[in-house]
Amino acid sequence: MNIRTFDLERIQSLYENTVEFNLTESGFHPFSLKELLTPEELDEINNTTLGYGQTNGSIPLRKRIASLYPNCHEENILVTNGSSEANFVACHTLLKKGDEVVMMVPNYMQIWGIAEEMGAIPKSFPLLEKNNWTPNLEELEKQVTSKTKMIALCNPNNPTGYTLSPEEMEAIVKIAKKVGAWIYCDEVYKGAELNGEEIPSFFGLYDKVVVNGGLSKAYALPGLRLGWLAGPQEVMANSWAYHDYTSITAGILSHKVGEIALRPERRAQILNRNRKMLNENLSHLKQWIDQHGELFRFLPPKAGGMAFMHYNLDINSTELSNWLRINKNVFIVPGDCYGMDRFIRIGIGERKDFLIQGLERIKEGLEEIHSLKS
Template sequence: MKIKPFAVEEWMNAWEVGAKYNIAETCVDSISMNELFELTGEDKTEFLNRLCARRLSYGDIEGLPEFRKGVCGLYKTLNIENIVPTHGASGANHHVFYSLISPGDRVVSIMPTYQQLYSIPESYGADVQILHLSKENNYLPDLEKLRRLVTPETKMICINNPNNPTGALMSEQMLREIVEIARSADAWILCDEVYRHLSQEDDWCPSIVDLYEKGISVSSMSKVFSLAGLRLGWIATHDMSVVKSCLSHRDYNLVSCGVFDEMLAAAALKHSDKLLERSRKIVRENLQILDNWVSSEPHVSYVKPKAGTTALVYYDLDIPSYEFCEEMYKKTGAFVTPGDCFEVPHSMRIGYAYGKQDLIDGLKAISEYIAMKTR
């Protein structure tokens, strides 16, 4: 199988270690186990005693029930049999395509988004059609264009809500319209929802699985819950044929997730409200910092994110984004992601939820670099 290089991950792998100001990170500021127990009020000693007494077998093959129950609490209509644990959301996305998509299947995906959503089905020989999101439309899908791309042969529509890298957020009404388009072709909707609930408002963030019988939600413990080190995600769907296929294919490449990972995630999800409150506080305060900087820096512009942890920021210098970001990194230590990783030239993705002081210092360094190039 041939697949295109994963541009954003290759960039992160090459430069993240050693960055002075990391404002490319997409997780909400990561926490330690000590911080997790302090925040949730869980009894650390009792938990560690249970963990240390547990035999290190494969554990619950279909997933620890307490973990899957915790995941169900993030949705309105799911039971534990609707949840398939995976190795992170990246593992979940890959596993959905691996389980459901065959050569020649028509898949409609958006761009810009996380590259998995179009490069993986393409590598399986799918007929991948791209719906380009535009700055002029606030990076929301043009539904008329989507209707034209979806044919009776369409097997799956892939969306990302909130969007990475732009922070655009589709409303429930828009999601329902996409559902009707998918239903007309009897197509699945795969929605990468790893940033779901990280909104700037307190309203409930709808999930595709609560709106559509063939909706498939992918998420993880990484972004919202600041626990990327667990490498634990999930596939959620009402479509039991999808669950059956995913579990069958799982026997070949996963078997089960880690005992430790699922126990700790279950403890965290018992207090998802506390973790979410922390994360929302961080993204809201930090987005205000980013917004103030964009307003004060004459050489950059953006569509202000509605949710998530990332923003796509354009600059007006005539420098390719890889060159811009690499030279800036070497001269100032500011680490961002080139927009060309998402096929959006003359832009950069900024992750604004990693740490407040890193964000402040990193934005200052970007301004210093721009000033250096515009003298």
Template sequence: MRVPPFLMERWQSTFEHRVDYNLSESGVHPLTLSELLELIDLDPGGVRLEYGQSDGSDPLKAVIADLYEGAVHGNIIVTTGGAEANYVVLWSLVSAGDRVVALEPTYGQTPGLARGLGADVVSWQLREGLGWQPAPGSAAEIITPGTRLVIVTNPNNPTGAVLTASAMDEVVDAAEAVGAWILADEVYIGAEVEVRETPSFWGRYDRVIVTGSLSKAYALPGLRLGWIAAPVHMHEEFWSRKDYTTITPATLSDVAARRVLSADVRPRVLERTRGIIRANLSRVTGWLDDRADLFSYRAPDAGAICYVRYGLDINSTELAERLRAEKGVLLVPGDHFGMDRYLRLGFGNPAAELDEALDRVAALLEEACAAVA
């Protein structure tokens, strides 16, 4: 298997720890270990660092299943991060020559891996003018007979948009009509600007598979803990693939996740996340509105990300590289989503860091504008 370069991931991995301000992330400022242990009331000294249950402990699978109506622990596979969850699903379902429809722009891992597996990946575009929704009626036009898989990220990365109820219905109806699987990456559920949680694709059709993780809404990317929710009959298939990847989740992460996702702790974690998003979104939108001659945007429904169109005559990768090299600020260029003249701006940082980073971005933009004046 020859996979295409995962441009965004390599960009972030190369530079995120080598800049002054990292605005390339889509989650909020992560919890410290001390904050986590206090929140979940755990003394880690008693946790034995043995091999855990390789598909996730039964207590953890049970608490994850509680997130999905009608699910039981047999629907759940615990993985090392959401990335492994997506990998295992695609590796299991997609073969060379399969037709895969990807709702884009989206996180590059899933369509990139599908291409690496030899699939014919068809792009189904979200429309900026429709609030980053697919065009009404387009699902049935693009999810045609012979489609093996439909890839959806909801809430969306990079736009932060949440699909409307009618758009979700169209996706499900079109997939069901041709027997296609749906892979719904739902890692941003819980990171909504408003309190109402994004509805899941789970349970809408018997070929829906959902992936999630602790990385975004739960501010715990360092635990590397994700999961798959899938029909029970797919459990063995996914588990057998996982035997060849990471084998088992980290034991300490499994124990911590049981408590983070519990009914008493989960709301407190999400309240922190949403509080950061709401406070910082107002800072970012105010900053953008002060520069309305340069930027246009739709405020996100979820996630600490704002997908911004800019008016400068400069390629997005070139602009992002200048921001990194000259100002020590890392953003994601729209090129990484196949869309030049856009930037994905992450705003989950501490407020003072965010303000300083935005000041540096503004300084470079002023220099760029002066150069062409």
């Protein structure tokens, strides 16, 4: 096999439907169509002819997406089957064998695997827990060379929930400009900020920027499998050519429902619902952590649907995740998926009662493990 197994996605696929409490989800509890759409909109969906539709995304949908970015038009948008396909298409558009990719870590590691498979050279620069997850921009500058073709970011970050400041964004743009590197930013959690203030996009800050968005995370609509790329028109045209070789098009029903979800009033309703859920659940999580004394070290996220925390137990994170899954019927993401043992990721975008019950199972498990280790 020429590509490494994507551990995070693989273990979720294997186990998320086999447990009573799946706390590995990184988004929010999904909407139903009945919850999301009015009766009139449901009738419109019911009367839709199930053809292919426009393969780069319907014009109404691409106009809605373009309105989310400054000085952006539908020609700057390519609609994909989820943001994961967007990552795949973008890498094959922007990279070739021998190119260097400098990637923020921890991160959703799909791009690392794609770059390796293509013969590109992935390198990293860290977010530093000791500095409240701020990026080590000195290390980024050291890692960037004349061979660097892409600086890959995730903002808001998966899994830490950190959001880059405008000053940090400007510094990253300055570093990229020195060598003419592309900035590729995964922005799928944009809109899920806890304080309700949406962070700016990298789109428009530099002429060599491509960003990734989608409806799976901040919008709680993962079943639509609707993602997109936003970037220069010529790059989007080239990306469309790669898209023709992958899934060809997202489904026409997803185009229609996605366009409705991105209408300004509906979008605001969706994001407000999810932010309220996140703030309430984070409050419960903090209370739960406080019950465990020195067991956890935790910096609350600024955005996103997950909590990433260090634990003080003498057990590997994958072993811990497996033990909780097998013995307590609750599933969490091990830090090993990010190359960071002794960390765990817990999804906090779930229904409140479900999350509380799942945390109680984890508490029971941690007490048993502690007694076994004593």
